[in-house]
Amino acid sequence: MAGSAEARKLVYLVTGGCGFLGEHVVRMLLEREPRLRELRVFDLHLSPWLEELKTGPVQVTGIQGDVSEAHEVAAAVSGAHVVIHTAGLVDVFGRASPETIYKVNVQGTQNVVEACVQTGTRFLVYTSSMEVVGPNIKGHPFYRGNEDTPYEAVHEHPYPHSKAQAERLVLEANGRMVHGGLPLVTCALRPTGIYGEGHQIMRDFYHQGLRLGGRLFRAIPASVEHGRVYVGNVAWMHVLVARELEHRAALMGGQVYFCYDKSPYKSYEDFNMEFLGPCGLRLVGTRPLLPYWLLVLLATLNALLQWLLRPLLLYAPLLNPYTLVVANTTFTVSTNKAQRHFGYEPLFSWEDSRTRTILWMQGMDSSAQ
Numbered sequence: 001m002a003g004s005a006e007a008r009k010l011v012y013l014v015t016g017g018c019g020f021l022g023e024h025v026v027r028m029l030l031e032r033e034p035r036l037r038e039l040r041v042f043d044l045h046l047s048p049w050l051e052e053l054k055t056g057p058v059q060v061t062g063i064q065g066d067v068s069e070a071h072e073v074a075a076a077v078s079g080a081h082v083v084i085h086t087a088g089l090v091d092v093f094g095r096a097s098p099e100t101i102y103k104v105n106v107q108g109t110q111n112v113v114e115a116c117v118q119t120g121t122r123f124l125v126y127t128s129s130m131e132v133v134g135p136n137i138k139g140h141p142f143y144r145g146n147e148d149t150p151y152e153a154v155h156e157h158p159y160p161h162s163k164a165q166a167e168r169l170v171l172e173a174n175g176r177m178v179h180g181g182l183p184l185v186t187c188a189l190r191p192t193g194i195y196g197e198g199h200q201i202m203r204d205f206y207h208q209g210l211r212l213g214g215r216l217f218r219a220i221p222a223s224v225e226h227g228r229v230y231v232g233n234v235a236w237m238h239v240l241v242a243r244e245l246e247h248r249a250a251l252m253g254g255q256v257y258f259c260y261d262k263s264p265y266k267s268y269e270d271f272n273m274e275f276l277g278p279c280g281l282r283l284v285g286t287r288p289l290l291p292y293w294l295l296v297l298l299a300t301l302n303a304l305l306q307w308l309l310r311p312l313l314l315y316a317p318l319l320n321p322y323t324l325v326v327a328n329t330t331f332t333v334s335t336n337k338a339q340r341h342f343g344y345e346p347l348f349s350w351e352d353s354r355t356r357t358i359l360w361m362q363g364m365d366s367s368a369q
């Protein structure tokens with residue numbers, strides 16, 4: 001979408017703009033935000049593809065920095081009209097220490113909020129997660145719930161705990177006076193499990209399947225539904241929210257929105273097979289091949305091994321007590337709050353989302369294991 005030079009006046013900052021979701025947000029902004037003049041992409045590691053984006057009408061500025069460093073964040077935020085804060089440490093496998101997760105996810109978010117207040121940036125969109133709600137460690141199902149559905153959110157794992165704390169910081173900051181005397185307007189988006197081009201865990205499952213001779217073995221009952229949403233639609237929601245916060249501040253400020261689209265309700269594994277199947281993999285078993293108690297035992301063993309081996313090496317398998325509960329607990333969303341509040345409709349149909357993800361997977365080098 002082309003915008004005339006006069007209409008281009010806004011400066012956006014996307015933190016974590018080189019990550020899986022961040023890249024889609026960056027590209028979506030360039031395609032669908034005609035008022036954009038400058039797009040700042042802030043990340044710990046800047047990706048080479050940023051260079052290609054620098055030839056268009058929008059000034060794209062890569063900023064290598066760390067959200068947990070307040071002065072780096074303040075320098076990046078200064079002069080931005082809107083901040084989309086997607087940067088985060090996504091780790092449910094024990095790769096990073098809890099301290100590091102809190103430093104990036106909580107302190108980093110606090111730094112973003114304070115930078116907005118100090119420098120006069122009025123609009124802040126935070127990428128939260130379904131994980132701030134659940135699944136909880138008790139395995140309570142959340143079946144087609146919405147933003148108002150009561151649920152006992154109990155967080156013991158550092159990742160969801162940090163996301164919940166960060167989300168609270170962002171929402172509590174709504175209405176604070178920023179430099180210049182106007183109120184800060186914030187809101188949080190809660191994606192369910194995101195999938196699509198660039199999804200690392202999908203890549204991992206694909207390579208695991210290839211190593212196992214084109215097979216994956218069912219571990220989760222097909223009846224357990226897991227919420228999923230296409231990355232392009234999550235990015236589109238961010239773009240729309242960022243745009244509409246200014247016009248609908250009273251309605252949207254301080255609100256949370258689940259990210260949703262028309263992706264079908266399925267188990268985590270059956271959903272993945274929508275893409276892995278056309279890439280030649282097969283899911284073996286109509287029921288889990290191992291009984292649940294054995295998976296719990298294996299998950300516990302993995303956690304123990306991780307702890308024992310930590311001084312020597314990093315052992316971080318996909319299966320641990322937390323991921324087992326998350327994958328084994330129904331958690332699905334059914335809501336139209338985003339449609340009611342800011343006119344969101346998914347940009348990509350389920351068929352498009354599926355095709356795009358399959359094409360990306362088929363284009364991956366299968367030897368790059």
Ligand SMILES: NC(=O)C1=CN([C@@H]2O[C@H](COP(=O)(O)OP(=O)(O)OC[C@H]3O[C@@H](n4cnc5c(N)ncnc54)[C@H](O)[C@@H]3O)[C@@H](O)[C@H]2O)C=CC1
Nearest residue numbers: 016018019020021043044066067086087088129191193194
């Ligand atoms: N992947 C998923 O299924 C879901 C992700 N989310 C949230 O979406 C956001 C993006 O997640 P993904 O794209 O999946 O993860 P990702 O790991 O691909 O992207 C995160 C980006 O943040 C950057 N980053 C990490 N630490 C940083 C730091 N200290 N300073 C600056 N940049 C830093 C990373 O370099 C990376 O580019 C996160 O906030 C995550 O909590 C929410 C729900 C589901």
Ligand SMILES: C[C@H](CCCC(C)(C)O)[C@H]1CC[C@H]2[C@@H]3[C@H](O)CC4=CC(=O)CC[C@]4(C)[C@H]3CC[C@]12C
Nearest residue numbers: 090092129131192193219268318319323324326327
């Ligand atoms: C890795 C898990 C699946 C493996 C299960 C096993 C070992 C039995 O085969 C993934 C199952 C559910 C995923 C999480 C979920 O989609 C919600 C998420 C939201 C986020 O904000 C970050 C990512 C994640 C925690 C996601 C991580 C992988 C799973 C636990």
